[in-house]
Amino acid sequence: MTKKLIVIGAGMASGRMLEHLIDAAPGAYEITLFNAEPRGNYNRLMLSPVLSGEKTYEEIVTHDAAWYEERGVTCRFGEKVVAIDTEKKVVTGENGALPYDKLVIATGSNPFIIPLPGHDLEGVIPYRDLEDTEAMMALGAGKRAVVIGGGLLGLEAAAGMAARGTEVDVVHIMGHLMERQLDEAAGYLLRKSLVDKGIRIHCKANSKQILSDGNGHVRALQLDDGTELPCDLLVMAVGIRPSTALGKEAGLEVNRGIVVDDHMVTSNPDVLALGECVEHAGAIFGLVAPLYDQAKVLAKTLLGEEARFVQKEVATKLKVTGCDLFSAGDFAEGEGREDIVFRDPARGVYKRLILEGNRLIGAVMYGDTADGAWFHGLIKDASDVEEMRETLIFGPAYQGGAAADPMAAVAALPRDAEICGCNGVCKGQIEDAINAGAGDLGAVRAKTKASASCGTCTGLVEQILGATLGDDFVIPAAQSICGCTDLSHEDVRQLIKSQELKSQEAVWQELGWTTRNGCHVCRPAVNFYLLADWPLDYVDDPQSRFVNERNHANIQKDGTYSVMPRMWGGMTTPQELMAIAQAAEKYGATVKVTGGQRIDLLGVKKEDLPAIWHDLNQAGMVSGHAYTKGLRTVKTCVGSEWCRFGTQDSTGLGIALERRLWGSWTPHKVKLGVSGCPRNCAEATCKDVGIVCVDSGFQIGVAGAAGMDVKETERLVDVRTEEEAIEWTVAFVQLYREHAKYLDRPYKWVAKVGLDWVKETLADAAERQALVERFDISQSVYQKDPWAERAKPEVARRFHPLADLTLEAAE
Amino acid sequence: MSWIDIGHIDDIPLRGARLVKTPVGCVAIFRTAEAEVFAASNACPHKAGPLSEGIVHGQKVTCPLHNWVFDLNTGEAQGADEGRIATFPVRLEGERILLDGVAVGKRSAA
Structure with a gap:
C-alpha cells in the first residue's frame, strides 16, 4: 500500500524537495500539501526584482497548484494546520484531520519585528512576502519610506522603492552596511552606490520609537539622538526567526529552530523538517543554497536512501542593479590569516581574499564579481592555492598579465578634478596643454600655471604627464608616503580636497591603497589631512593616532605618563600652583619646570590619568596639549x-x-x-x-x-x-x-x-x-578640553585593564 | 584549554587594544576588525614598549616606542627587526571575548 506523506508549508525548500521525491519515485507516496498562504510556491529570492519592476510576480512563480496537481499532490492551500498528533500520527487542518505515515514540516520563518513603541501602527511592515512587496510597490513617487536594517533584505527593499521614485532612508545600527557579509571597504563602496541612487544611509543609528500621525498610521521614525525621519511606510528588515510553533506543540525538540539530524529527521523518527524552520548542528538558515541541499537529503531519507546534510560555506550576492557585490566564506575572525587586497579606483573595484596557510577561506568583492564563483569553489573545496598565490586575486583568466599600474589612481581622475589648488587648474587643462605640445613640467607650468605657485601638486602634474605621454615621459621618483601607496603626501592632500574624500575608507579605495587600513606611517597622516580639510564631515579617529595623542599625555620610557596643564601665556596663580602641588603629591609625580613656561608632572600611571585630570580640572586648568601635533x-x-x-x-x-x-x-x-x-x-x-x-x-x-x-x-x-x-x-x-x-x-x-x-x-x-x-x-x-571628556567615569574606564586574571591566582 | 570570558567586543575600540593582567604578565587584546581579535604579550622585546598602545593596522601592531612592527598571527617582528612576542589563543563567542586561561597561566577550573 502506498504510504501517506503530509507536507506542511509550500515554500522554496519543500517545493524543491517534492521535485526530487517525485522525480526519483513517482508513486512512492500519496502526498498532501498544506499551505497557509492561498497560493503555491514562488521564488521568494526574486521578490526584490519584482519590487524594483525588473520582473513580474507571474515570472517568479515556480510551483503553482496546477504543477502539484499534475504530479498527484493533493493541495490544501489557504488552510492552516491547527494541530499535530504524533502519537496517533494525525494532522488536523482547519477543514479536518488527516493521517500520515511520514510528516514533513517546512513552515519557514517569521520576520522579526523590533518591539519599538509604535511597531503596531498601520504602515509598519516586514519584508517577507508578496503582500509586503505590493505595499512597497504601491508607494511610488513623491512618498517617503524608512527601512530599518542595512542587511541584504533591507537594502534590496530600499533600492526597489527608490527605483520607483520613493524617497528612502535606511537606518542601520552597525558601523557599516551588511556587516555580516562585507568588510568596511566593501561597505563603503556599497554605501556610495546607494547614495548615488538617492538613498540616504544612517549608520550607527539607534531607533527609539515610531511616531503616529494621530490616526493610527505611521508618520515618522525617531532616532535616539532625536532626529525624526518622516515616512509613509516603515519597513523592518532586521532578520528572521524560525517558525517553530507547530513543532513545539507537537512535542518535537526545539531550540532556536526545530532540531534535525544529518538526515533531516526531527526528534520524532516519523517527522522530518527542512528549510528556515530547522536548526542543524546549532545553525539556522536564511539563504537558499543550504535549503536546496536539505531538500535533496530529505527526499532521499524518505526513500530510504542514505544521505547526509553537510553545512558548506555560503556565498552572498545582493540583487540591486548597479551594486555588484560578492562575499563568501570567513573574512572576519580567527588567527593565522593573510590578506590580499586589490583596488581599482577607476572602476570602483575592491577585492579582498583571505588566506589561511595555503587555502583560500574567504573572499569579499565589490564592483567586479565575475570571478566570485571561482573563488567560492576554491573556498568550498579547500584547494591548495600556494602555486597561484601571486596572481590569485586576478582570477582564473589571469595568465602573465600586466602588473597593477602605480599611476592608476591619477589616471582614473575625471577631467574636472582640480589638480592645482593655488591656480585652480583641472586635470583636463593639463592634459590639453600636454597634447598641445607641453612635454615636461616646466612647459606645463608655463602654459597652465599648474604647480607654479606653492608647488605641492608637482607630483600629480608629473603623473598626468606620465599617463598622457606614456613611455615618452619618465616620472621623477617622488617619495611615496609608505608601502601602502605610490602617492606622495602632497598628492594625497590635494586629492582629498579635489575629490572630496571625507573618510578613511574613501581614501583607501579611491586612491588605491594596497592594504586593508593603512599602517602606522600613513594612517596618522591621512587622519590629520581628513580632519583638517573636512572638520565638519570627518570624525577624528583616535586609533589612527600615536599613543600620546590618543591618551592625551606623554608616554615615558618606563610606561608612565607626564601630565602638563595649560598656563595661558605662562601666567599662573597661587590657587593653580597649590592644586598642582597637591596633585603631584597625591599621584607621586616628579615636578619639572619646562622651557615653555609651564609645569610638568612626570611618572603618572595610566590608570591614574583620568583622576589627576579631574583634580586639575576642578582647579580650573585644562590640558596643555604638551603631547600633540597642535x-x-x-x-x-x-x-x-x-x-x-x-x-x-x-x-x-x-x-x-x-x-x-x-x-x-x-x-x-x-x-x-x-x-x-x-x-x-x-x-x-x-x-x-x-x-x-x-x-x-x-x-x-x-x-x-x-x-x-x-x-x-x-x-x-x-x-x-x-x-x-x-x-x-x-x-x-x-x-x-x-x-x-x-x-x-x-x-x-x-x-x-x-x-x-x-x-x-x-x-x-x-x-x-x-x-x-x-x-x-x-x-x-x-577646541574642547580632552581631559574633561576623558575624566568622566564611563570614558575613564578605558584607561584601566580590561580584566585582571591575577586576582584569584593564589587560591 | 579553559576559556575565560574577559569582556565585550565593544570594550575594545576598533583597531585598538586593551590590557589583561594575567599570571604570565600583561597580555594585550587587539581588535583588528569588527569581529576579529588577537592576544599577545604586551611587552615589545626591544625596549619593553607597551604594544597595547601601538597603532593597529591590518593584522599587525606597531610598537609606540620605536616602531617595531609585529604580525599578530605569528608574533614575529616584521622587516629588518628580529624578535617575537608570545601569542595566546583568544576567540569570540557572539560578542564576548574569550581568552584561554591555561595559556596565560591560570590553573584549569575543572
Missing part, C-alpha cells in the same frame, strides 16, 4: 605691564593668541612666542610664529626653529594693532594646516613653498579672512 605653548615676557622697556602688552597678546589657537590639530607641533621689545626675552625669534613688539606695533616672524635645526624667524609682516597681529597669525596657522605635509614643522613647509608665496597669499585681505573663518569652523569642533 598648538603647544605661547611663551611671553612680562611686557609693558611690568617691564620698564616693554612697548606693548606682550603677555596679554600671548594669552589672547593661546586662547584662540588652543586645541587645534596641526601637521606638526606649533610653538609661539611674544616678546615685549626687541631684547626678545621670550625668545620669539626662534619660534614657529614669533611676534616682537615695537613702539609702532608688532613684527610678525614665522618659520623659526630651535630643535634639530636652529633657525631665526623670517619676517612675514609688520602690523599696527593687536587685532591684526592675531588675524595674521591665525591665517598663517590655517594655511599651514591646509597645505603642509604631515610631520613638517612650519619652517620646513615654508622652505618648500617659499616665503614669497605665503606672503602673497596672506596679503590678500579676503583670502586672509577666509582662512580665519575656516580655522574658526575647525575650532568649533576641536
Whole structure:
C-alpha cells in the first residue's frame, strides 16, 4: 500500500524537495500539501526584482497548484494546520484531520519585528512576502519610506522603492552596511552606490520609537539622538526567526529552530523538517543554497536512501542593479590569516581574499564579481592555492598579465578634478596643454600655471604627464608616503580636497591603497589631512593616532605618563600652583619646570590619568596639549605691564593668541612666542610664529626653529594693532594646516613653498579672512578640553585593564 | 584549554587594544576588525614598549616606542627587526571575548 506523506508549508525548500521525491519515485507516496498562504510556491529570492519592476510576480512563480496537481499532490492551500498528533500520527487542518505515515514540516520563518513603541501602527511592515512587496510597490513617487536594517533584505527593499521614485532612508545600527557579509571597504563602496541612487544611509543609528500621525498610521521614525525621519511606510528588515510553533506543540525538540539530524529527521523518527524552520548542528538558515541541499537529503531519507546534510560555506550576492557585490566564506575572525587586497579606483573595484596557510577561506568583492564563483569553489573545496598565490586575486583568466599600474589612481581622475589648488587648474587643462605640445613640467607650468605657485601638486602634474605621454615621459621618483601607496603626501592632500574624500575608507579605495587600513606611517597622516580639510564631515579617529595623542599625555620610557596643564601665556596663580602641588603629591609625580613656561608632572600611571585630570580640572586648568601635533605653548615676557622697556602688552597678546589657537590639530607641533621689545626675552625669534613688539606695533616672524635645526624667524609682516597681529597669525596657522605635509614643522613647509608665496597669499585681505573663518569652523569642533571628556567615569574606564586574571591566582 | 570570558567586543575600540593582567604578565587584546581579535604579550622585546598602545593596522601592531612592527598571527617582528612576542589563543563567542586561561597561566577550573 502506498504510504501517506503530509507536507506542511509550500515554500522554496519543500517545493524543491517534492521535485526530487517525485522525480526519483513517482508513486512512492500519496502526498498532501498544506499551505497557509492561498497560493503555491514562488521564488521568494526574486521578490526584490519584482519590487524594483525588473520582473513580474507571474515570472517568479515556480510551483503553482496546477504543477502539484499534475504530479498527484493533493493541495490544501489557504488552510492552516491547527494541530499535530504524533502519537496517533494525525494532522488536523482547519477543514479536518488527516493521517500520515511520514510528516514533513517546512513552515519557514517569521520576520522579526523590533518591539519599538509604535511597531503596531498601520504602515509598519516586514519584508517577507508578496503582500509586503505590493505595499512597497504601491508607494511610488513623491512618498517617503524608512527601512530599518542595512542587511541584504533591507537594502534590496530600499533600492526597489527608490527605483520607483520613493524617497528612502535606511537606518542601520552597525558601523557599516551588511556587516555580516562585507568588510568596511566593501561597505563603503556599497554605501556610495546607494547614495548615488538617492538613498540616504544612517549608520550607527539607534531607533527609539515610531511616531503616529494621530490616526493610527505611521508618520515618522525617531532616532535616539532625536532626529525624526518622516515616512509613509516603515519597513523592518532586521532578520528572521524560525517558525517553530507547530513543532513545539507537537512535542518535537526545539531550540532556536526545530532540531534535525544529518538526515533531516526531527526528534520524532516519523517527522522530518527542512528549510528556515530547522536548526542543524546549532545553525539556522536564511539563504537558499543550504535549503536546496536539505531538500535533496530529505527526499532521499524518505526513500530510504542514505544521505547526509553537510553545512558548506555560503556565498552572498545582493540583487540591486548597479551594486555588484560578492562575499563568501570567513573574512572576519580567527588567527593565522593573510590578506590580499586589490583596488581599482577607476572602476570602483575592491577585492579582498583571505588566506589561511595555503587555502583560500574567504573572499569579499565589490564592483567586479565575475570571478566570485571561482573563488567560492576554491573556498568550498579547500584547494591548495600556494602555486597561484601571486596572481590569485586576478582570477582564473589571469595568465602573465600586466602588473597593477602605480599611476592608476591619477589616471582614473575625471577631467574636472582640480589638480592645482593655488591656480585652480583641472586635470583636463593639463592634459590639453600636454597634447598641445607641453612635454615636461616646466612647459606645463608655463602654459597652465599648474604647480607654479606653492608647488605641492608637482607630483600629480608629473603623473598626468606620465599617463598622457606614456613611455615618452619618465616620472621623477617622488617619495611615496609608505608601502601602502605610490602617492606622495602632497598628492594625497590635494586629492582629498579635489575629490572630496571625507573618510578613511574613501581614501583607501579611491586612491588605491594596497592594504586593508593603512599602517602606522600613513594612517596618522591621512587622519590629520581628513580632519583638517573636512572638520565638519570627518570624525577624528583616535586609533589612527600615536599613543600620546590618543591618551592625551606623554608616554615615558618606563610606561608612565607626564601630565602638563595649560598656563595661558605662562601666567599662573597661587590657587593653580597649590592644586598642582597637591596633585603631584597625591599621584607621586616628579615636578619639572619646562622651557615653555609651564609645569610638568612626570611618572603618572595610566590608570591614574583620568583622576589627576579631574583634580586639575576642578582647579580650573585644562590640558596643555604638551603631547600633540597642535598648538603647544605661547611663551611671553612680562611686557609693558611690568617691564620698564616693554612697548606693548606682550603677555596679554600671548594669552589672547593661546586662547584662540588652543586645541587645534596641526601637521606638526606649533610653538609661539611674544616678546615685549626687541631684547626678545621670550625668545620669539626662534619660534614657529614669533611676534616682537615695537613702539609702532608688532613684527610678525614665522618659520623659526630651535630643535634639530636652529633657525631665526623670517619676517612675514609688520602690523599696527593687536587685532591684526592675531588675524595674521591665525591665517598663517590655517594655511599651514591646509597645505603642509604631515610631520613638517612650519619652517620646513615654508622652505618648500617659499616665503614669497605665503606672503602673497596672506596679503590678500579676503583670502586672509577666509582662512580665519575656516580655522574658526575647525575650532568649533576641536577646541574642547580632552581631559574633561576623558575624566568622566564611563570614558575613564578605558584607561584601566580590561580584566585582571591575577586576582584569584593564589587560591 | 579553559576559556575565560574577559569582556565585550565593544570594550575594545576598533583597531585598538586593551590590557589583561594575567599570571604570565600583561597580555594585550587587539581588535583588528569588527569581529576579529588577537592576544599577545604586551611587552615589545626591544625596549619593553607597551604594544597595547601601538597603532593597529591590518593584522599587525606597531610598537609606540620605536616602531617595531609585529604580525599578530605569528608574533614575529616584521622587516629588518628580529624578535617575537608570545601569542595566546583568544576567540569570540557572539560578542564576548574569550581568552584561554591555561595559556596565560591560570590553573584549569575543572
